[in-house]
Amino acid sequence: MTAFYVRRIGLISAAKFGFVTGAVTATPIGVAVAFIVHAIIGWLRRTLEGWQNTSIDVGLLGKIPVNLIQLLKLSDALATLRRLDDLPWMVVAAVFVGVVLAIGVLSAAFTGWQAFAYNSMAHFPVDWK
Numbered sequence: 001m002t003a004f005y006v007r008r009i010g011l012i013s014a015a016k017f018g019f020v021t022g023a024v025t026a027t028p029i030g031v032a033v034a035f036i037v038h039a040i041i042g043w044l045r046r047t048l049e050g051w052q053n054t055s056i057d058v059g060l061l062g063k064i065p066v067n068l069i070q071l072l073k074l075s076d077a078l079a080t081l082r083r084l085d086d087l088p089w090m091v092v093a094a095v096f097v098g099v100v101l102a103i104g105v106l107s108a109a110f111t112g113w114q115a116f117a118y119n120s121m122a123h124f125p126v127d128w129k
Contacts, residue, residue, distance in 0.1 A: 014115035022107020030099035
């Protein structure tokens, strides 16, 4: 009976395989995260815009109008949220690509590390008898 042994796994090939499988597996996660981030950006924009025209009740003196955005110096944050919320498909696409690439790179690193570990142990003699 002839026995065949795998002596070495190519690290680059393993990393490429890991990247592709990680990216494909991350596709549904990327879609979900992208739409969740879009919803959070819209919610934050509406919340901060609601803080612009607020009033504080001071009892007998009545209500004092306050712009919390200027008071808390959040005008730059609100401007950024407005820009992001005005380009919804760009944000969704960017988050999707970012998530898929990040998970693909992590998967490639992990698969390459596993191939390296296998190659480190494959040269030890094994007696199967």
